[in-house]
Amino acid sequence: MSKDRIIYEHMEAFQSNNDFFQKTDTDKISNVDPIAIFNEFLTSKRIFKNKDVLSSSFVPEGIMHRNNEIATLSRIMAPSLLFEGISNVLVYGFSGTGKSLVTKFVAKKLASSAEEKKANVLPVYINCRLENNNTEYRLIANLCAVFNINVPESGLSVNSLYKRLVKTIDAESTYLILVLDEIEKLIQHAGDGVLYSLLRLNESLKHAKIAIIGISNNIDLKASLDQRVRSSLNPVEIIFRPYNADEIFDILLNRSKDAFYDNALNEGVLRKCAAMVAQEHGDIRKALDLLKVAGERTQQLGKSIITEEELDTAAESLEQNITEGMIKSMTRQSKCILLSIISVARTKRMGKVYSGEVYDAYLKLSDKFGLKSLTFRRVSDLIADMDYNSLVMSRIKSHGRYGRTRELNIAFSPSIINKAELIIKEELNLAN
Ligand SMILES: Nc1ncnc2c1ncn2[C@@H]1O[C@H](COP(=O)(O)OP(=O)(O)OP(=O)(O)O)[C@@H](O)[C@H]1O
Ligand SMILES: [Mg+2]
Numbered sequence: 001m002s003k004d005r006i007i008y009e010h011m012e013a014f015q016s017n018n019d020f021f022q023k024t025d026t027d028k029i030s031n032v033d034p035i036a037i038f039n040e041f042l043t044s045k046r047i048f049k050n051k052d053v054l055s056s057s058f059v060p061e062g063i064m065h066r067n068n069e070i071a072t073l074s075r076i077m078a079p080s081l082l083f084e085g086i087s088n089v090l091v092y093g094f095s096g097t098g099k100s101l102v103t104k105f106v107a108k109k110l111a112s113s114a115e116e117k118k119a120n121v122l123p124v125y126i127n128c129r130l131e132n133n134n135t136e137y138r139l140i141a142n143l144c145a146v147f148n149i150n151v152p153e154s155g156l157s158v159n160s161l162y163k164r165l166v167k168t169i170d171a172e173s174t175y176l177i178l179v180l181d182e183i184e185k186l187i188q189h190a191g192d193g194v195l196y197s198l199l200r201l202n203e204s205l206k207h208a209k210i211a212i213i214g215i216s217n218n219i220d221l222k223a224s225l226d227q228r229v230r231s232s233l234n235p236v237e238i239i240f241r242p243y244n245a246d247e248i249f250d251i252l253l254n255r256s257k258d259a260f261y262d263n264a265l266n267e268g269v270l271r272k273c274a275a276m277v278a279q280e281h282g283d284i285r286k287a288l289d290l291l292k293v294a295g296e297r298t299q300q301l302g303k304s305i306i307t308e309e310e311l312d313t314a315a316e317s318l319e320q321n322i323t324e325g326m327i328k329s330m331t332r333q334s335k336c337i338l339l340s341i342i343s344v345a346r347t348k349r350m351g352k353v354y355s356g357e358v359y360d361a362y363l364k365l366s367d368k369f370g371l372k373s374l375t376f377r378r379v380s381d382l383i384a385d386m387d388y389n390s391l392v393m394s395r396i397k398s399h400g401r402y403g404r405t406r407e408l409n410i411a412f413s414p415s416i417i418n419k420a421e422l423i424i425k426e427e428l429n430l431a432n
Helices: 003-016 018-022 034-043 067-082 099-117 136-146 158-172 183-190 193-204 227-233 245-259 267-278 284-300 308-328 332-347 355-368 376-388 414-430
Strands: 089-093 121-127 175-181 209-216 236-240 392-400 403-410
Touching: 067 089, 067 099, 067 121, 067 175, 067 209, 067 236, 089 099, 099 121, 099 175, 099 209, 121 136, 136 158, 136 183, 136 193, 158 193, 175 183, 183 193, 183 209, 193 209, 193 227, 245 267, 245 284, 267 284, 267 308, 284 308, 308 414, 332 355, 332 376, 332 403, 332 414, 355 376, 355 403, 376 392, 376 403
Parallel strands: 089 209, 089 236, 121 175, 175 209
Antiparallel strands: 392 403
């Protein structure tokens, strides 16, 4: 068949179907008008004056309710201004209790005081959560960069980095105060030997000094360090106690003034938010998130005042996100164990369950999902991890069929249980 003929046949088909094209269903053409949505947004009732103020990285003008902590840290750091040795420090406390804020604040004041008094004290803040800082090589290379020491892309050993660092800070007679935030992440990735190596540099330094201020929310950190690291660090420990509801209220009120328009929030809602967060170790970051999500929802609903109801909904959706995130990141074995806990709890109308019954259910489910069955002891350990992550609450109870028995309760809200179950089943099936 010639090429022309093929084209002709196609044209025929096109013409004979012309009617068909007339029938194009215009309803199916998208009639959403972005401009209308933009205008609606611009003319809607405004809730946020500046939403960025609610982000946890925003630095507030004033720090509230941390006088003792600020004073203690400042007193410890002060002798460095006269080049006298200072103690190393470990700052502990639950999440969102102001550890990073306060430590950075004091370090910044120390730097400005040192500049004014012409003392060569240099606080350097490093967040070890960032991948770029969490190995020994990267950490020391970043420190070298602070002192403009040239570090080639590759080819240098950590030892030669240390040597260059020592040479430079000694030549400059610097008192280096190293603030290692989320220090447990560095220890996890690089081991605690890096702290030892850093502190040992003091022995080679003739004119310079190094001190470490570590920040962590793991109160057992010091105990977990190698004996030799612990004794060379020999830290003063500062514990940031959780804020109470009144303190949280004050902090939120101060922040809200810049974040929300007048009247968008009332005292009752702020007090409720503070009380909710005070029940769980007083995490200010969580309180700020709650206010942000509640404000966004209020705005979406076209309302101008955040109500307690919006706050409740925000709490539920935040909890759901956190719980979902945690469940998704669990291993298949832990997912299977959590599913066993949920299924046994269901048979008891969500009342307490015992680890023995959970184990029996787990043996069946692990078989169903093609998982190797773990021992009772191992399952108990994994349940203890879930307790640590606040997914379940467990209490050692008595000696049961398998030895030590735990009494368990699911710790997340009933409204999330169905969703949690669904996610676990989906993920276990998918991986099969
Ligand atoms: N006393 C305070 N006054 C004002 N704002 C505060 C205070 N404490 C904490 N905040 C605010 O709460 C948020 C969390 O504080 P920060 O980051 O210092 O907590 P953290 O203890 O370091 O938590 P994490 O262990 O999770 O790192 C920040 O936005 C901070 O500005
Ligand atoms: Mg922090």
